[in-house]
Structure formats: structure tokens, C-alpha cells
Amino acid sequence: MYVPPLMHYFMLLLFGLPCFLSAYLPSQSDGFPMKPIVQPELAEFNGTLYASCKMKPNTRLAEDQPKVYGRVLFRQGRVDRPLEVMFKLKGFPDAKQMRAIHVHQFGDLSEGCDSTGGHYNPDKVNHPKHPGDFGNFMPRGGRIRERTTSDVTLFGPLSVLGRSVVLHAGEDDLGQGGDAGSLLHGNAGHRLACCIIGIGSRNLWDNVSQ
Numbered sequence: 001m002y003v004p005p006l007m008h009y010f011m012l013l014l015f016g017l018p019c020f021l022s023a024y025l026p027s028q029s030d031g032f033p034m035k036p037i038v039q040p041e042l043a044e045f046n047g048t049l050y051a052s053c054k055m056k057p058n059t060r061l062a063e064d065q066p067k068v069y070g071r072v073l074f075r076q077g078r079v080d081r082p083l084e085v086m087f088k089l090k091g092f093p094d095a096k097q098m099r100a101i102h103v104h105q106f107g108d109l110s111e112g113c114d115s116t117g118g119h120y121n122p123d124k125v126n127h128p129k130h131p132g133d134f135g136n137f138m139p140r141g142g143r144i145r146e147r148t149t150s151d152v153t154l155f156g157p158l159s160v161l162g163r164s165v166v167l168h169a170g171e172d173d174l175g176q177g178g179d180a181g182s183l184l185h186g187n188a189g190h191r192l193a194c195c196i197i198g199i200g201s202r203n204l205w206d207n208v209s210q
């Protein structure tokens with residue numbers, strides 16, 4: 001059957017619009033008025049989101065490796081504001097050794113830090129352009145205590161909530177290593193410690209930042 005081109009638009013409107021509206025607008029058809037979907041923490045913390053990641057040693061770690069504990073905390077004022085990250089880690093040996101930290105794709109610790117997958121890479125770009133490529137940190141007195149900002153977000157479908165933070169034994173070559181691994185993960189060595197990023201509270205951020 002021949003359908004004139006203008007009819008296509010008409011039919012699309014006729015059938016498409018009700019589908020679109022029923023999917024995206026609140027519905028009362030089942031007798032329960034649907035509330036708009038808003039994360040409760042946005043109201044609780046005045047539009048700011050917090051996240052928390054409690055770092056523990058990799059359960060697959062060799063005996064002679066340093067056991068690092070601590071926290072990585074996140075705070076983001078709004079979807080379009082840069083995210084602040086606070087690192088408080090302890091348990092490093094005295095040796096001068098840079099340590100890389102990244103966000104990895106999965107919040108899966110079933111095989112220790114080795115099951116967290118590769119770098120979280122939503123834009124399919126090379127390392128070190130991943131949003132969670134925090135770079136290198138030099139421990140002082142056995143500790144890393146730093147604050148920085150990041151392209152990571154806690155809002156929307158690209159949120160890192162439920163993903164992981166991984167601390168590596170070695171230094172990140174920041175894509176300058178000249179091999180394939182360099183553009184994937186920066187050749188930062190094995191995984192010393194990791195944690196899963198969960199929804200956090202303002203209290204925790206305020207307490208730890210003191």
C-alpha cells in the first residue's frame with residue numbers, strides 16, 4: 001500500500017506520542033498516582049550528592065605486599081559542577097613509590113580487586129582520558145591525604161555509584177609508555193586495594209575532612 005510521506009509524520013504523531021507520554025509522564029491509570037523520580041538524597045543534602053568508598057587490601061594480594069586501608073570520599077554540588085574527591089589512605093611502606101588510583105568499571109569484589117574489570121571508560125577513549133583517571137600519588141609517612149577535583153560524576157546514567165576505586169602497586173605512565181597497555185591502563189601494576197563506591201552522607205564527608 002502506498003502511504004504518502006506526510007502521512008508518515010501523522011502516523012508517527014498519532015501512535016508515537018501516546019507511547020512517549022505513557023512512558024515518561026506520571027500515570028494514574030493503575031490507581032496509584034506515581035511520584036516524580038527524584039533521588040531522596042538530593043532533597044536531604046540540598047542538591048548535593050555524596051559517595052563513599054572504604055578501601056581494603058586486595059584479598060588476592062601476595063603476603064609481602066603492603067596492606068592499605070582508608071577512604072575515598074566524593075562530593076558533587078550539582079550535575080554541572082566538578083566533583084571533589086578526598087583520599088585518606090594508610091599502610092604504605094616508607095619506600096618512595098608513586099601509586100596510581102583509578103575508577104574501574106565493576107563494583108564486583110568476588111575475586112578481590114581482580115574482578116573490578118578495566119578502567120571505567122564510558123566514552124571509549126584512551127587512557128589517561130577516562131573520567132576516573134586520578135593519576136599518581138606519593139605517600140608521605142605511610143599515608144596519602146589529598147583532595148582533588150575530577151570529571152567523574154555522581155549524577156545520571158554515567159554515575160560512578162556502584163563502580164569501584166582501585167589502588168595500584170605502581171606508577172601510572174599516563175599513556176606515555178609506548179605500548180597497548182599504556183593506552184588501556186597506564187601499566188600501573190597489580191592491584192593493592194580497592195572498594196565499591198556507594199551513596200554517602202554529608203556527615204561522613206564533614207567528619208573525614210576535618
Ligand SMILES: [Cu+2]
Pocket residue numbers: 101102103104119166168185188
Ligand atoms: Cu586501575
Ligand SMILES: [Zn+2]
Pocket residue numbers: 102119126127128129130132133184185186
Ligand atoms: Zn584510565
